[in-house]
Amino acid sequence: MxxxxxxxxxxxxxxxxxxxxxxGGIFAYKANVLNIALEGMMLAGAFVSVLVSFKTExxxxxxxxxxxxxxxxxxxxxxxxxxxKGNVIVIGLAVNMSxxxxxxxxxxLMNSANIKLGFTNAADFKIHIPxxxxxxxxxxIISGHTIITYITFVSIVLVWILMYRTKFGIxxxxxxxxxxxxxxxxLNTNKYRYLAILLGSFFCALAGINLALERMTIxxxxxxxxxxxxxxxxxxxxxxxxxxxxxxxLIFGLARALSVNLSLYAGAAAAVFDVIPYVVMSIVLTxxxxxxxxxxxxxxM
Amino acid sequence: MTKKKSDYIGPxxxxxxxxxxxxxxxxxxxxxxxxxxxxxxxxxxxxKSLFTAKGFLNTLHYASPLLLTGLAIAITFKANLFNMGVxxxxxxxxxxxxxxxxxxxLTSPVMQKVVCMLVGIGCGVLFALIPALLRAFFHVDExxxxxxxxxxxxxxxxxxxxxxxxxxxxxxxxxxxxxxxAMFQRLGIGNSRLTMFFFLAFAILLIMTFIxxxxxxxxEITAIGKNPDFAEATGMRVRRKIIILMCISGALAGxxxxxxxxxxxxxxxxxxxxxxxxxxxxxxxxxxxxxNPIGVLLAAIFYSxxxxxxxxxxxxxxxxxxxxxxxxxxIILFLAVQFLDERFGxxxxxxxxxxxxxxx
Numbered sequence: 001m002x003x004x005x006x007x008x009x010x011x012x013x014x015x016x017x018x019x020x021x022x023x024g025g026i027f028a029y030k031a032n033v034l035n036i037a038l039e040g041m042m043l044a045g046a047f048v049s050v051l052v053s054f055k056t057e058x059x060x061x062x063x064x065x066x067x068x069x070x071x072x073x074x075x076x077x078x079x080x081x082x083x084x085k086g087n088v089i090v091i092g093l094a095v096n097m098s099x100x101x102x103x104x105x106x107x108x109l110m111n112s113a114n115i116k117l118g119f120t121n122a123a124d125f126k127i128h129i130p131x132x133x134x135x136x137x138x139x140x141i142i143s144g145h146t147i148i149t150y151i152t153f154v155s156i157v158l159v160w161i162l163m164y165r166t167k168f169g170i171x172x173x174x175x176x177x178x179x180x181x182x183x184x185x186x187l188n189t190n191k192y193r194y195l196a197i198l199l200g201s202f203f204c205a206l207a208g209i210n211l212a213l214e215r216m217t218i219x220x221x222x223x224x225x226x227x228x229x230x231x232x233x234x235x236x237x238x239x240x241x242x243x244x245x246x247x248x249x250l251i252f253g254l255a256r257a258l259s260v261n262l263s264l265y266a267g268a269a270a271a272v273f274d275v276i277p278y279v280v281m282s283i284v285l286t287x288x289x290x291x292x293x294x295x296x297x298x299x300x301m
Numbered sequence: 302m303t304k305k306k307s308d309y310i311g312p313x314x315x316x317x318x319x320x321x322x323x324x325x326x327x328x329x330x331x332x333x334x335x336x337x338x339x340x341x342x343x344x345x346x347x348x349k350s351l352f353t354a355k356g357f358l359n360t361l362h363y364a365s366p367l368l369l370t371g372l373a374i375a376i377t378f379k380a381n382l383f384n385m386g387v388x389x390x391x392x393x394x395x396x397x398x399x400x401x402x403x404x405x406x407l408t409s410p411v412m413q414k415v416v417c418m419l420v421g422i423g424c425g426v427l428f429a430l431i432p433a434l435l436r437a438f439f440h441v442d443e444x445x446x447x448x449x450x451x452x453x454x455x456x457x458x459x460x461x462x463x464x465x466x467x468x469x470x471x472x473x474x475x476x477x478x479x480x481x482x483a484m485f486q487r488l489g490i491g492n493s494r495l496t497m498f499f500f501l502a503f504a505i506l507l508i509m510t511f512i513x514x515x516x517x518x519x520x521e522i523t524a525i526g527k528n529p530d531f532a533e534a535t536g537m538r539v540r541r542k543i544i545i546l547m548c549i550s551g552a553l554a555g556x557x558x559x560x561x562x563x564x565x566x567x568x569x570x571x572x573x574x575x576x577x578x579x580x581x582x583x584x585x586x587x588x589x590x591x592x593n594p595i596g597v598l599l600a601a602i603f604y605s606x607x608x609x610x611x612x613x614x615x616x617x618x619x620x621x622x623x624x625x626x627x628x629x630x631x632i633i634l635f636l637a638v639q640f641l642d643e644r645f646g647x648x649x650x651x652x653x654x655x656x657x658x659x660x661x
Binding site: 076080081084085090093097102109225233236272282285286 | 435439440450451459463629630636637638
């Protein structure tokens, strides 16, 4: 029983950064700006949060700095992609590459391969919810996560409300679905694109903080390892709907948790299990696509 | 509408040079911030690798795989496909070319080299075939799949090189060194590292140029890039073309990996494709070269000079060589945006402005 509880706890644990990226990405996706830069923004959040905490020995400042940095990157992305009408995929990849390079540059200047916080450790960030932690199985799964984990689950609901029950959400979707009619309604389409992208960078900052600062209090370069891309796959699968995208992000968390837990028993071949999440996501993407186009009779693309 | 492409070359060149200039400017500010002289740093970086005979030949040597990866990405961009898996295809091609080079021992060195390269190409094609088939038959976005499969492939190769294929005697993770017969020998021109591989890559560049400019396949691919629905409606087999194109791209990437293995590395290590990755560099080269063969050639040489220069910069100054990665990212960022409208030439633009002034 402990084994299964462990896997489920790990599923939540591994799903959170993806889930946050997904929540951030869906607004941009709905506004028809594909945000490939999720990966880079998450890495920036991870890097800045740990770097600032390391320098100031103040975790709160790390949180704030990460959010501010990611918003700034989001602003750059939006400026080039929306205002200058550049190719957003190319811009996104440029952001991803720049962040890795800048982080590497700074690490090289500091003469170390990673940044490790000495004054705190990962256990400090875990919150044990008073009553729930005593419930036999559920307690083992739900309790003992970091603050951002709980924020994330609240955010799913908030994002759903924002997307379907507010003017903002409706306008963002109109801008994405039909820019001309949005313009004819007198909407400032660029404004909604900017806001959608900035919302995404905010969530990516949280994802980065969760990944590096809260979970491990350590930053190594490229530690995001494609999670941003997996989030994009999840967004594609769920077609931008917060609830179904959440579902796919959790599938990834489960795949990752299985790969981590099973690799303990695999011995030398343990490294191969790292492949599971990527392969699972590719298969899920395919299956969803097949179902979507099953009844389509159109030939070609 | 009888204007020729070459008429308006001014804005095109400017649109390519401006991003590079801007990136260097920002890079210079960063270098200034860490207390070094940016002009001095750039002089060290580019001076030796572009303006000395030996340095330039070495630059050409390191440009060879970049030429191929740049081409691999440029041709898919042309059809509006995003093969972001060039990095993974290059790695798998290089890895298995290395394994073949170490385990096979054919009597003829030429055969040995050909077989190794074919193994590299084959692996690249097979790996590119997965996203190609998914895209063509199931409408799966090829960009997302290739991006994810890159990570999967890196993990698999990490396992293979540290497990089954590991060189037993070495202190770090690497595969056995390939046989001498599989290595491209240095030609010894000007004491440089230049090998036959550069000329091979150059020949392939010419062949691909011919295919894309003069054959039916090339025309169709351009048509698909401009409007896939129209291409489909006129009876082109879009699905088949996508698969062919992804396979060509994978083959080029695989060959780039095999050549890099056989002319430079001679064994697979975890840092086989360098800090930014040869596949990712290809992306910069394709964009900088504006998907055009001569452009790709120039861009590959320029970027290779930057990269080889980065090693010098590390030696003579305290600027970390990651500065090249920063420059690369910035150049791509600025390249994504058109600064000038390319529909009009500089002279026409100037003339129009003048006439407008006169009117006023």
